[in-house]
Each structure stands twice: as C-alpha cells, then as structure tokens.
Amino acid sequence: xxxxxxxxxxxxxxxxxxxxPRLYQRAYGILAEQIGEGVLAAGARLTESAVxxxxxxxxxxxxxxxxxxxxxxxLVKAPGRGYRVSPGVPNRESVAVGPxxxxxxxxxxxxxxxxxxxxxxIYGQVEEQIVARIAFADxxxxxxxxxxxxxxxxxxARDVAGRLQQCGLLRKDERSxxxxxxxxxDHIGELYELRWILEPAALxxxxxxxxxxxxxxxxxxxxxxxxxxxxxxxxxxxxxxEEMHVALLGHCGNRTLVQAISLHQSLLIAHRFLYRWTGxxxxxxxxxxxxxxxxxxxxEAGRVEAxxxxxxxxxxxxxxxxxxxxxxxxxxxxxxxxxxxxxxSP
Numbered sequence: 001x002x003x004x005x006x007x008x009x010x011x012x013x014x015x016x017x018x019x020x021p022r023l024y025q026r027a028y029g030i031l032a033e034q035i036g037e038g039v040l041a042a043g044a045r046l047t048e049s050a051v052x053x054x055x056x057x058x059x060x061x062x063x064x065x066x067x068x069x070x071x072x073x074x075l076v077k078a079p080g081r082g083y084r085v086s087p088g089v090p091n092r093e094s095v096a097v098g099p100x101x102x103x104x105x106x107x108x109x110x111x112x113x114x115x116x117x118x119x120x121x122i123y124g125q126v127e128e129q130i131v132a133r134i135a136f137a138d139x140x141x142x143x144x145x146x147x148x149x150x151x152x153x154x155x156x157a158r159d160v161a162g163r164l165q166q167c168g169l170l171r172k173d174e175r176s177x178x179x180x181x182x183x184x185x186d187h188i189g190e191l192y193e194l195r196w197i198l199e200p201a202a203l204x205x206x207x208x209x210x211x212x213x214x215x216x217x218x219x220x221x222x223x224x225x226x227x228x229x230x231x232x233x234x235x236x237x238x239x240x241x242e243e244m245h246v247a248l249l250g251h252c253g254n255r256t257l258v259q260a261i262s263l264h265q266s267l268l269i270a271h272r273f274l275y276r277w278t279g280x281x282x283x284x285x286x287x288x289x290x291x292x293x294x295x296x297x298x299x300e301a302g303r304v305e306a307x308x309x310x311x312x313x314x315x316x317x318x319x320x321x322x323x324x325x326x327x328x329x330x331x332x333x334x335x336x337x338x339x340x341x342x343x344x345s346p
Contacts, residue, residue: 024061047082119159138344145340196315200308206251229285
C-alpha cells in the first residue's frame with residue numbers, strides 16, 4: 001500500500017470566511033500590495049525560492065501565491081523560471097530587491113517583507129497533516145508535542161489549534177482536549193446537510209451585492225475549466241471551489257450566517273487533499289464544474305431563487321461523491337505517524 005504523500009497547504013485568493021489566513025494568502029496579499037504601490041516595479045522577477053526565503057515559508061505556498069498573482073494579471077510567466085511583474089501596473093519609485101527577485105541578477109539589497117507571526121509559519125503544514133489523516137480516523141492533537149515538534153512555544157501551538165478550530169478541523173472533547181473528527185460517512189453527511197441549509201441562504205443574501213465583473217470572472221474560469229476538464233488538476237479545482245463557496249458567499253452581509261458557514265469549512269479544506277489523489281480514479285471529468293456554472297449563470301440572469309436551488313442540489317449530490325473520495329483514500333493510502341497526533345479510532 002502506498003505511503004501518504006505530501007498533500008497540500010494551498011488555498012484560493014482571499015482569506016476564508018472567518019478562518020485563519022494561510023501562508024500563501026499572506027504572501028499573496030503583501031506582494032499584490034507592493035506591486036500595486038510600485039514597490040515591485042514592472043519587469044521585476046519573482047521566483048518560488050526567493051519568495052519562500054523572503055517570507056520564511058516553504059515553496060508550496062510561495063508557488064501558489066505566484067500562481068494567483070499571475071491569475072490576477074499582476075504577474076506574467078518569465079522565460080525560463082519564475083514570473084515578472086506585468087507592465088502597466090501602478091509604479092512608484094522602484095525599490096531594489098534581492099538578486100532572485102529583481103531582474104538582471106546583480107547583487108542588491110534584500111527587500112524586507114513583513115514577517116509572519118509564528119503561528120502562521122507552521123499553520124499550513126499542521127493543517128495539511130491533519131487533513132491527510134482524518135479520512136482514516138479521529139485524532140487527538142497534543143499541544144505540547146506540537147510545540148516540541150516544530151520548536152515553538154506552547155502559546156504558538158495553542159494559537160494554531162484555535163485557528164484550526166475556527167475552520168472546523170479541530171474540536172474539544174468533554175475534558176477540553178483537542179481532537180480532529182474523522183471524515184466518516186455520517187460526519188460527511190452531517191456537514192453537507194448543514195451546508196445545503198446555510199449556503200443557499202447566504203447566496204440569496206449575497207446576490208444583490210456581488211459585482212457583475214466578479215460573476216463574469218467566475219463564469220470565464222468555469223468555462224475554461226470545462227473546456228480543459230481532462231487536464232486540470234487539484235489546485236485548479238480547489239481554486240474554483242473556494243471561488244464559489246468562499247469568495248462568492250463572502251458578499252453576504254449577514255455576519256452571523258457567514259460565521260456559521262465558516263465553522264464547517266473542514267470539508268472544503270479536505271477536498272484539496274481528496275481532489276489531488278482521487279480525481280481521475282473516480283471521474284473522467286470533475287462533475288461539479290457544470291453544477292457551479294449553472295449557479296453562476298442563474299445569478300447573472302437575476303434568477304436568485306433558482307441559483308440558490310441549484311446550489312442546494314449541487315451540495316446534495318456532492319455528499320455521495322465526497323464519501324466515495326474518502327473511501328479511495330482509505331483503500332490506497334496509509335498515514336505516517338506524527339508525535340503530536342494520536343490515532344483514536346481504528
């Protein structure tokens with residue numbers, strides 16, 4: 001049986017509703033701001049290794065930040081490796097940056113980016129490791145071992161656990177100990193039932209506030225994905241899911257409703273792992289793409305109730321697909337042991 005492979009630590013642009021910002025999102029936000037202000041001049045080159053070094057993060061979130069900046073039109077692919085800042089962006093006086101970030105390769109002063117809080121430096125890795133294991137069992141998280149494993153304080157470990165609780169990946173038992181509930185068929189069913197009750201209501205609230213260009217962009221992204229459905233991978237599917245279930249619903253003005261939705265994002269986070277390892281083995285092309293497009297097209301036509309109903313149907317049929325994906329993971333993978341996660345159920 002294959003051993004577990006590295007799953008993911010990525011997300012779509014923008015911070016998830018009420019959840020902790022992920023490493024890539026923080027890098028994306030700071031770099032986008034610097035490009036907009038001209039700190040990074042048109043033509044400046046950025047590479048994964050340079051961005052990772054500047055932020056003190058791994059290459060995976062650095063790579064995702066660059067991909068999303070390119071998708072936003074702020075970067076273009078450079079010949080060879082890396083990206084360059086797109087021409088025509090606002091440009092103040094250029095600030096010299098390190099040789100891998102600036103063009104030309106000459107030594108230069110290193111641009112000092114805002115440092116990440118300690119909890120953010122390890123959050124993505126911990127999230128990834130938990131998500132890669134909840135298909136198999138319930139797990140107890142030991143704060144002291146987590147702190148020891150990453151060489152951080154108990155306060156930092158507690159901050160990470162608290163933010164994992166905000167997105168529904170961790171809970172506390174009757175003795176106030178952290179545990180990650182397994183994605184059992186019953187648990188998946190409960191989470192989806194909550195989603196198809198809450199998300200259509202949030203969509204109806206959000207619909208009048210969603211900018212038309214945003215909907216047009218969603219439609220274009222989905223049309224391109226459908227046209228290339230046999231080639232697209234997990235990161236693209238994840239981005240489209242986040243665009244529908246996080247970014248779109250984020251226009252809802254009811255903060256209490258948005259917060260209630262955010263508490264059940266463990267499914268959305270887990271799907272990044274599931275998409276990566278179960279896509280072609282279950283479906284020739286990803287079935288949610290036309291379902292998302294139906295929602296967007298109805299919103300563009302002003303048919304809000306029909307859009308909400310389409311979203312509800314999409315979530316209802318997605319439940320069985322999610323259960324099937326988890327079954328594939330359980331059959332084909334086995335999680336490695338980690339000192340801070342203790343398996344609770346068989």
